[in-house]
Amino acid sequence: QSALTQPASVSGSPGQSITISCTGTSSDIGSYDLVSWYQQHPGKAPKLMIYEVSQRPSGISNRFSGSKSGSAASLTISGLRAEDEADYYCCSYVPGDILVLGGGTKLTVL
């Protein structure tokens, strides 16, 4: 199972919106609406931000949103803040109880 494809880096200024893409195949992202997104600050454990493509766990700001089209998913962060600067990873469930992660995207807030 190949890793999902994410851009290595994205950047934006405070207050702007950015979108991080996550590209897979019909065997993973395209199979079910079971994409999740994680935020990881340096030296910290990953934190769940989005599950089931677009659902936010309790306590996660509505500035974070997710979507999916075909075999690609996206994470959008609106009203960018300095504390959003982190690495972001997408993850997809694959039929047969396999989980595949993306390579990660470094978000820089300018």
Added chain:
Amino acid sequence: QVQLQESGPGLVQPSGTLSLTCTVSGGSISNNNWWSWVRQPPGKGLEWIGEIYFTERTNYNTSLRSRVTVSLDTSKNQFSLNLYSVTAADTAIYYCARRGRLGESFDPWGQGTLVTVSS
């Protein structure tokens, strides 16, 4: 609120076995969730290793399947990872996490533990 904590040796000899334990607190390990291991080599991305259900059914990353075993100890509310025949490429931060409460996502995560493979 469920919390997870990894424990185990920080240094393993090449060709040896990497063994880690994850202790679950604030909830029972014997419920409708998967208990997973994910690793992150220094400066690199996350890699799913494998997981176990309370029935002891397991799932593994196909690239690691031949070298991995995940097991469960319900009496101690713990689950464990054994990775055999390790090399320097297995040096990583190892995280344990719960999967299945929210879709098929990992939440929460342990703080992670660095394991270095070196002689």
